[in-house]
Amino acid sequence: MKTMVKKPEVLAPAGNLEKLKMAIRYGADAVYIGGQAFGLRSRAGNFSYEEMAEGVAFAHERSSRVYVAANMVTHEGDGRGADAFFKTLQSIGVDAVIVSDPALIVVCFNAAPGLPVHLSTQASATNYKTLEFWKSIGLERVVLAREVGIEEIRGMRQHTDIEIEAFVHGAMCIAYSGRCTLSNHMVNRDANRGGCAQSCRWKYDLFDLDDGEAHSHVQGGEPFSMSAVDLSMLHHLPDMIEAGVNSLKIEGRMKSIHYVSTVANVYRSAVDAYCRDPEHFVFDPAWDEEIWKVAQRDLSTGFYYGVPNEKEQLFGKPRKIPKYTFAAQVLAYDPVTRRATLEQRNNFGIGEEVEFYGPNFVHFKQTVHDLWNEDGEAIDRAPNPMMTVTMTVDAPVAPYFLMRKK
Amino acid sequence: MIEIIATAESMNQAEALIDAGADRLYAGGHPFGLRLPRPLGLEEIESIVRLAHSRGKAVTVACNALMHNKQIDQFAAYLTQLAEMKVDALAVGDPGAILMLKEQALPIPYIYDAGTLVTSAEQIAFWIGQGASGAVAARELTLKELIMMQQKLDRPIEVLVYGPTCIHQSGRPLLTNYFHYTSGDRASRLDDQVLFLRDPKNAGSQYPIIEDTDGTHIFSTEDLTLMGQLKIMHENGLDTWKLDGVLLRGDAFVSIVALFDEARRAIEAGAFVPESFINRLKKLQPEHRPLGTGFYMKNPEDVH
Structure with a gap:
């Protein structure tokens, strides 16, 4: 008999305000974002306070939550301004901050008492006592290290009631997050302050120096590398939920709207389906099909069922994954004429097979039969970025439905 | 003192x-x-x-x-x-x-x-x-x-x-995984033999890499x-x-x-x-x- 303890939250990344809104429209219970400082994604579109306020208002109107990542490992002087930062976040109504550096945790507790603090995965929480430690300090949630297995999560749940957040989808560090300074040593960029150059994904020579001379251990022309394939626990959500995970985290603040909307949609649908009726849950192959449309690397289960072997690293030629392109976003739909008004995001035209998808895991394929420009003139293609076009659709759509093509 | x-x-x-x-x-x-x-x-x-x-x-x-x-x-x-x-x-x-x-x-x-x-x-x-x-x-x-x-x-x-200082700790057996992928003969490598990585873009680099029961550790080129x-x-x-x-x-x-x-x-x-x-x-x-x-x-x- 399966007993579902509590429905977990689906937590999606949001690199900017537009992605935040899309992630929530497509089913995320919560999103995590970065501010202008103290984060680890210096290249992700980080939020100004005004954008944060708009995002928080949008999320709260839809009973969703916004967490702000401030997971930098600070050096002397880096913490300057952190008190004002946390105070402002609290006044904006942010639901939690994600922190790994205890110096920042202390600043946050003092500056913004009551603002919930989550421990970042950068702090590598790998056992139940560590969870208890952070609970005793006053944290509300711990994001687990990616090296933790399902069985270990079950063990943690037996020992502690602090909220557990765990990654279910996306790219992975090959190292214990936070314990890798390859970028620092190789290119003078501090991985723990937002400078990660992904040196783990480079190709290396491998050799010994037993007699002072280099003897290669490179085999069959394949350079040494340590690049992880991506994580996907889509096929194992019941295990994650039954183990007592409170928040299912999707990686990817640098990822596109197409990616975030698709992945959030799939996980929303799968989690709902399981939690509605755990006894009779059946995996819908359409979830899998959708996930592969935005996959960038092969997918694996990371450490959840054991230590990853060579199949969970990228060696040799990467497997060809069919690429889908984000082609348009729906602005309006007229049920009488069955015409949709679209904003173009990539070149498409009459005769092409396209797919529409929308929140609540609605999706359908069709061929583009007709196309009109803003002046109502019939056209063959929509070649200009962001141009507005109209076309007849085979099934009802709504604003914020997206259209992709192969 | x-x-x-x-x-x-x-x-x-x-x-x-x-x-x-x-x-x-x-x-x-x-x-x-x-x-x-x-x-x-x-x-x-x-x-x-x-x-x-x-x-x-x-x-x-x-x-x-x-x-x-x-x-x-x-x-x-x-x-x-x-x-x-x-x-x-x-x-x-x-x-x-x-x-x-x-x-x-x-x-x-x-x-x-x-x-x-x-x-x-x-x-x-x-x-x-x-x-x-x-x-x-x-x-x-x-x-x-x-x-x-x-x-x-x-x-x-x-x-x-x-x-030396450790610059990377992985929970994965990165050397074993590599040798398994390439089907290399691991037996030719002595148990306590230290291997090194070199970034081809940096000819002077040689990072010792050691695998043990904790996973894999990479160290700095320099002592x-x-x-x-x-x-x-x-x-x-x-x-x-x-x-x-x-x-x-x-x-x-x-x-x-x-x-x-x-x-x-x-x-x-x-x-x-x-x-x-x-x-x-x-x-x-x-x-x-x-x-x-x-x-x-x-x-x-x-x-x-």
Whole structure:
């Protein structure tokens, strides 16, 4: 008999305000974002306070939550301004901050008492006592290290009631997050302050120096590398939920709207389906099909069922994954004429097979039969970025439905 | 008072290290200690503790692993045994292990050692608030930062003055995975053979890579050394000097420890000529391991 303890939250990344809104429209219970400082994604579109306020208002109107990542490992002087930062976040109504550096945790507790603090995965929480430690300090949630297995999560749940957040989808560090300074040593960029150059994904020579001379251990022309394939626990959500995970985290603040909307949609649908009726849950192959449309690397289960072997690293030629392109976003739909008004995001035209998808895991394929420009003139293609076009659709759509093509 | 801490790989080496001037030996074993020259069992640790104490020296036991549930389950018994043999200190980086130390209220002090994550005085102050008696500084810090940090704290910051530093720890067996993929004959590789990585874009790079039961560890191209800066360190209260022999065994490491002891005495006597000591260190240094100052002599602004 399966007993579902509590429905977990689906937590999606949001690199900017537009992605935040899309992630929530497509089913995320919560999103995590970065501010202008103290984060680890210096290249992700980080939020100004005004954008944060708009995002928080949008999320709260839809009973969703916004967490702000401030997971930098600070050096002397880096913490300057952190008190004002946390105070402002609290006044904006942010639901939690994600922190790994205890110096920042202390600043946050003092500056913004009551603002919930989550421990970042950068702090590598790998056992139940560590969870208890952070609970005793006053944290509300711990994001687990990616090296933790399902069985270990079950063990943690037996020992502690602090909220557990765990990654279910996306790219992975090959190292214990936070314990890798390859970028620092190789290119003078501090991985723990937002400078990660992904040196783990480079190709290396491998050799010994037993007699002072280099003897290669490179085999069959394949350079040494340590690049992880991506994580996907889509096929194992019941295990994650039954183990007592409170928040299912999707990686990817640098990822596109197409990616975030698709992945959030799939996980929303799968989690709902399981939690509605755990006894009779059946995996819908359409979830899998959708996930592969935005996959960038092969997918694996990371450490959840054991230590990853060579199949969970990228060696040799990467497997060809069919690429889908984000082609348009729906602005309006007229049920009488069955015409949709679209904003173009990539070149498409009459005769092409396209797919529409929308929140609540609605999706359908069709061929583009007709196309009109803003002046109502019939056209063959929509070649200009962001141009507005109209076309007849085979099934009802709504604003914020997206259209992709192969 | 300058303290010299040296890793000890065996009872024999421990004795030689004490003769060479080490004040404190650093040893440990699986599954709690990471990146040791040789993992030692409890009996061997106990012998080293007895030896050290008979010579008026101290022993710190490495408990710096990122612990999983299974290790935590075994840790209480290990702690009790270490307390019985009266080890002088532990090096701990896992907050769960720290909570257990608090709960068991054993009379063993611990220094906080979480590798790359110890980068500010405020962080160390947090762990002092959790009972730590000091901390091991990240090797990605500059000397300027280390001095600023020590000025703010009344507990010692341990600084690596000699040896390689770990720049990557993976939970995965990265060498095994590679050899499995390439179907290479792993048997041709000796068990204790050290392999190196080279970034083809950086011809001078050679990062030692070691796989063990904890996963895979990659080390810096250079053995870091602060020989030239020991006087400045001492003048600024950075008096806890660690020498790490994880990649340098036996007498070769002992000779280097002896040289640092001599440097200490020269500093205390006001007769330290750094150039001379650097030259002597270069002569002792294994040929294929470059010496360098890593981040220590960089400007804090140079690394982002």
